[in-house]
Amino acid sequence: MADDEEEELRRQSEGDQPKKKKKKKKPKVDGDGAAEDGDAPKKKKKKKKKPVGDELEDRIRAKEQAADGNIDDGDQKPAAKKKKKKKKQLDRLDEQIEARQRHEQQQEDDYNGGVAVAAVAAAASYEQTTNGDDSKKKNMWNDNNAQYGTRNYDGDIEMAQQGNGEDAYCFEADTEIMAEIQQDTTVQVDESGGIQAFVAETIEIDGADVGIIKSDAEIEAEEKRRYMKWFGAAVCCLVVIVLAVAVPLTLKYTTKVINRTRYVSDPPTEPPSQMPSIMPSGQPTSLKFMEIVDFLTPLSGDALKVQGSPQYKAAMWMESGDMMPNPRGGTGLSIDDAGFTQRYIMALFYYAMDGDNWVQKQGWLSEKSECEWFGIDGISEGCGNDGIGGCIKRSDLVGDYNKVCRLAMGRLNNLFGELPKELGQLREMRYVEIQDDWLIGEIPSELGKGWRKLHTFLVGGNVMSGGFPKSFANNEFLGTVFIDRNNFNGTWPTVFDTLKNLEWLDAEGNDFSGTLSDGIGELKNLRIFNVNNNSISGKLPDTFDESNLIEDFEVAYNEFTGPLPESLGKAKFLKDLRASGNELSGGIPVSYYKLKNLEELYIDNNRIVGELPQTYEPFYDGLQELSIHTNKGIKGRFPVENFEDTLRVKVLALHNTELTGQITENICSRLDPNLSYTRLMTLTADCDKLKCSCCTCYNNGKIVSTYP
Numbered sequence: 001m002a003d004d005e006e007e008e009l010r011r012q013s014e015g016d017q018p019k020k021k022k023k024k025k026k027p028k029v030d031g032d033g034a035a036e037d038g039d040a041p042k043k044k045k046k047k048k049k050k051p052v053g054d055e056l057e058d059r060i061r062a063k064e065q066a067a068d069g070n071i072d073d074g075d076q077k078p079a080a081k082k083k084k085k086k087k088k089q090l091d092r093l094d095e096q097i098e099a100r101q102r103h104e105q106q107q108e109d110d111y112n113g114g115v116a117v118a119a120v121a122a123a124a125s126y127e128q129t130t131n132g133d134d135s136k137k138k139n140m141w142n143d144n145n146a147q148y149g150t151r152n153y154d155g156d157i158e159m160a161q162q163g164n165g166e167d168a169y170c171f172e173a174d175t176e177i178m179a180e181i182q183q184d185t186t187v188q189v190d191e192s193g194g195i196q197a198f199v200a201e202t203i204e205i206d207g208a209d210v211g212i213i214k215s216d217a218e219i220e221a222e223e224k225r226r227y228m229k230w231f232g233a234a235v236c237c238l239v240v241i242v243l244a245v246a247v248p249l250t251l252k253y254t255t256k257v258i259n260r261t262r263y264v265s266d267p268p269t270e271p272p273s274q275m276p277s278i279m280p281s282g283q284p285t286s287l288k289f290m291e292i293v294d295f296l297t298p299l300s301g302d303a304l305k306v307q308g309s310p311q312y313k314a315a316m317w318m319e320s321g322d323m324m325p326n327p328r329g330g331t332g333l334s335i336d337d338a339g340f341t342q343r344y345i346m347a348l349f350y351y352a353m354d355g356d357n358w359v360q361k362q363g364w365l366s367e368k369s370e371c372e373w374f375g376i377d378g379i380s381e382g383c384g385n386d387g388i389g390g391c392i393k394r395s396d397l398v399g400d401y402n403k404v405c406r407l408a409m410g411r412l413n414n415l416f417g418e419l420p421k422e423l424g425q426l427r428e429m430r431y432v433e434i435q436d437d438w439l440i441g442e443i444p445s446e447l448g449k450g451w452r453k454l455h456t457f458l459v460g461g462n463v464m465s466g467g468f469p470k471s472f473a474n475n476e477f478l479g480t481v482f483i484d485r486n487n488f489n490g491t492w493p494t495v496f497d498t499l500k501n502l503e504w505l506d507a508e509g510n511d512f513s514g515t516l517s518d519g520i521g522e523l524k525n526l527r528i529f530n531v532n533n534n535s536i537s538g539k540l541p542d543t544f545d546e547s548n549l550i551e552d553f554e555v556a557y558n559e560f561t562g563p564l565p566e567s568l569g570k571a572k573f574l575k576d577l578r579a580s581g582n583e584l585s586g587g588i589p590v591s592y593y594k595l596k597n598l599e600e601l602y603i604d605n606n607r608i609v610g611e612l613p614q615t616y617e618p619f620y621d622g623l624q625e626l627s628i629h630t631n632k633g634i635k636g637r638f639p640v641e642n643f644e645d646t647l648r649v650k651v652l653a654l655h656n657t658e659l660t661g662q663i664t665e666n667i668c669s670r671l672d673p674n675l676s677y678t679r680l681m682t683l684t685a686d687c688d689k690l691k692c693s694c695c696t697c698y699n700n701g702k703i704v705s706t707y708p
Contacts, residue, residue, distance in 0.1 A: 288334070289319040295335040296344060299422055310351035310420065317347050323367040331367070339401035345422045346370045346404065353415040360413055371402050375409045380431035381455060392428045403428040405453075411436040411461070419443065424450030433458040435482065442466030453477050460484040460506065468493040475499060484530070485509040492516060492536055501525055508532040508554070516555075518543045521567065530554040532578065540565045540579075549573055556602065557581035564603070566591050578602040580627065585609070593617035600625040604653060609633025612659075616642060625651035629684065630701070637661045638690055647678040655684040655698035661691070668694035671707070683707075 292315050293304045303311040322332040322343070333340045349355075350364050358364075363373040370376060371391035377384075383405035384390050390406030405428040409415055416438035423429070424446030430453055439462035448471025451457075460482040467490040472478065479501050488510040496505060497519030504527060512534045520529065521543025528551060536558045542565035544550065550571045560582040568574060569591020577592075580602045587610030592598065596618040608631040620642040626649070628634055635658035643649055644666045652667075663685065670680035671694055687697035687705070697705045 286319060289315065291335055292319055292344075296341070299341065299425065300348075310348050310417075311422075313351040314344055314348035317351075317365065318344050321365070322347075324369065325367070338399050341425065342401070342404060343370055345420070345425060346373070346376070348420050348422055349407075352420045353417045358409075358413055358415065360410070369402065370404060376404055376406055378406060378408060380406045380408065382453075383428075383430045405430045407431070408433045409437070413437060415439065419447070421446040423447060426450065427453070429454055430477075431456045434462070435459065436461035438462065439464050443469055445469040445471040448472035448475070451475075456480045458482040460486070462486050465489060467491070468495055470495050473498045476501060479503045479525075482506045483510070488512060490514075492531075492534075494519065496520075497522065499523070503549075504528045506530045507534070510534055512536055515539075516541050521545075521548065524548055526550055527573075528552040531558065532556045534558050536560065538562075540584075542567045544568050544571045546570050546572060552576040552578075554578040555582070560584060562586075564589055564592075564608075568592070569595060571595075572597065574598055576600040579606065581605045583607060588612075593619050595619045596622055598622055602627045603631070604628055605630045607631065607633060609635075611636035612639055614639050621646065622648070624648045627651060627653040628657065629653040630656040632656070632658065634658060635660075638663075640664055640667065643667060650680060651682040652680070653682055653684050654690060655686050655696075656701050657686065659685070659690050663690065663692035663695060665693075668692075 296304055296311075296315060300311040303309045304315055306312055318332065318340070320332070324333065324343075325331055326333055326337060333343060347365060350361075355361055355364055360374050363377070366373070369391075371389040376390035378390050379385060380390070383392065388402050390404060390408075391402040392405050394400040394402050404426050407423075407429065408431060410433065413434075414437060415434055418441035419439060421444035424444065427450055429451045432451075432454065433456070435458055439459060442465060443459075448469045452475060454475065455477040457478065457480065461484070463486060464483075465487045467488060468481075468483065470493075473495045478499050480503060481496075481499075482504075484506040485508065488507070489512065491514035492512045494517055496502060497517055500523065502523055503525050506528065508530045509532070512531070514536060515538030516531070516536060518541045520526070520541045524547050527549050530552065532554050533556070536555075537560065539562035540555060540560055544565065544567040548571045550568075551573050552575060553568060553571075554576065556578045557580065560579070562584065563586035564579065564584060566589040568577065569589055572595070574595055575597050576599060578600065582605075584603065584606040585608070587608065588603070592601075593613055594617070598619045599622055601619075601623065602625070604627045608628065610633065612628075612634075614637065623646075638654065638659045638661040640661060640663060643652070644664060647670075649670070663683070667680065667683070670678065671683060672679065683692070683695050684698060685692045685695040686699065687695055688699060694707045696703060696707060
């Protein structure tokens with residue numbers, strides 16, 4: 001019975017230590033289960049108090065000695081006093097045991113199942129230390145020889161503290177625990193009741209500094225999970241990288257559906273100015289911005305309230321981004337300052353035309369006056385001659401300002417977008433050039449209403465559509481209009497008939513339809529008229545006379561029918577007549593023979609009939625290029641003698657006709673590549689009819705031989 005009480009007292013002392021005010025740092029365990037040097041917790045120097053475990057050991061020894069009758073005299077005390085002291089100690093020990101049990105019960109609830117703890121010990125060392133002494137075997141649990149672990153597994157294992165103050169562990173083993181650590185189910189126990197030490201294969205230290213035993217299968221499973229985790233992370237990173245590269249490229253190459261070859265112009269002649277101020281991301285709430293929006297609403301409408309619109313960005317720049325000094329000593333203009341609206345319109349043009357990507361943009365959105373920005377600064381007819389750049393100098397009237405009169409962005413400057421209607425408010429505009437860029441949409445009618453002093457309008461080589469606004473009608477200054485190589489469509493604009501001072505009209509390469517009115521012949525100042533490559537039909541205007549200044553009349557590759565206009569023979573300045581690729585019929589008007597300035601006559605691919613004049617005529621003297629091929633109705637002898645004595649002829653395209661005769665060696669010698677200005681570049685014929693030893697020969701419209 002006494003042995004049972006001793007064993008119960010020992011178990012309570014091992015598992016129920018009193019709580020400490022400050023948690024001690026547990027020693028680190030290396031791979032062999034031994035504590036690392038220098039990692040033992042440091043203790044404050046104070047009066048050493050005997051641990052509860054030692055007190056219990058002393059009580060056990062006392063009982064054993066009492067049973068043997070070997071109690072020292074020094075240890076004997078009065079029975080009543082000793083009994084009272086022992087009762088207090090037992091009461092205190094009971095309180096500690098209860099607290100420990102509550103604590104462990106809470107841990108068991110939070111951590112169900114427990115943690116398997118390995119013990120690494122050297123059994124031989126332990127045996128050597130005890131030297132077979134049974135009394136020592138009961139008490140020689142020394143951490144220098146063995147370390148033990150604990151696992152709260154069905155209450156089988158408890159944790160105790162050795163008398164030397166170091167953390168040590170001992171446990172009772174059952175079948176399930178030993179199977180987890182791959183030990184035999186039979187555990188050898190020494191005479192004191194403890195198990196002998198064993199060596200675990202793998203020990204891992206958890207967050208509470210407790211060693212965890214893991215089997216090979218568990219280690220392999222954990223390694224596989226770790227590998228899968230890293231593999232998954234790598235795949236995710238790869239997907240993110242692919243998306244980061246693919247999305248911008250997709251947006252870049254799918255945003256614009258129009259593919260055109262671009263060329264970079266000459267670099268800027270001066271370094272670009274500072275970049276535009278960064279626009280605020282949120283909706284501004286400043287009073288100044290709201291005043292600007294209210295002031296500009298009659299001009300730009302609700303677009304000012306749409307975040308991201310060019311009008312919105314320009315208004316924000318006027319509110320907080322403009323660094324131009326103002327009359328009040330600050331920066332930026334207010335709505336009461338002269339020129340506020342003009343500066344806003346130019347900032348709007350920058351944003352509407354994707355100004356950040358222009359090739360040349362010197363000065364734009366800088367602190368300088370807009371009259372000094374690239375494309376505005378410069379000299380054009382009636383604009384910039386007074387040293388103000390591309391602006392009309394202000395008058396002495398109060399409230400006047402330097403007014404923009406020029407917008408020459410040149411060619412291939414990478415402008416992209418729709419022309420803002422607000423540009424029509426620039427009443428002094430004289431010269432506009434934006435060619436070979438990416439202008440889209442229609443020409444706003446507001447431009448025709450506001451630009452009544454405009455004399456040059458060049459927007460060729462873009463992708464604009466629609467027609468030419470009627471608002472430009474009766475503009476007395478407009479003299480040059482380039483709308484070529486766009487997507488303009490609809491009926492041919494009769495507004496051009498009203499431009500009495502129109503000199504150069506180039507509408508080539510569009511999709512205009514309808515007919516040309518006789519009003520074209522009424523434009524006496526018109527020198528160049530080009531509507532090649534459209535879908536215009538009907539008869540050609542025949543209202544020209546001696547007062548017409550027409551030099552180039554180009555109507556090739558349309559759907560014109562009827563005869564060539566005979567009145568063109570009265571236009572004494574005519575140099576170039578191109579009417580190829582139509583359905584024109586009849587013969588070459590006799591009046592054309594008198595055109596001594598005529599240099600180029602292209603009437604091929606029509607239904608022209610008749611013969612070439614056999615006698616000398618004035619137009620033979622100046623003729624350099626004659627293309628009459630693919631007109632089956634042209635027949636008769638080719639008057640070769642009228643071309644032998646001239647050194648100016650460069651093109652003779654005579655194939656697919658009914659011409660006969662022979663090309664002389666004198667003309668063939670003109671094909672010599674060593675010749676420069678006088679070289680004959682093209683010579684074609686139906687060689688079975690028109691004998692020629694040096695021609696590119698055709699038969700039934702197909703090439704059969706070339707020269708050389």
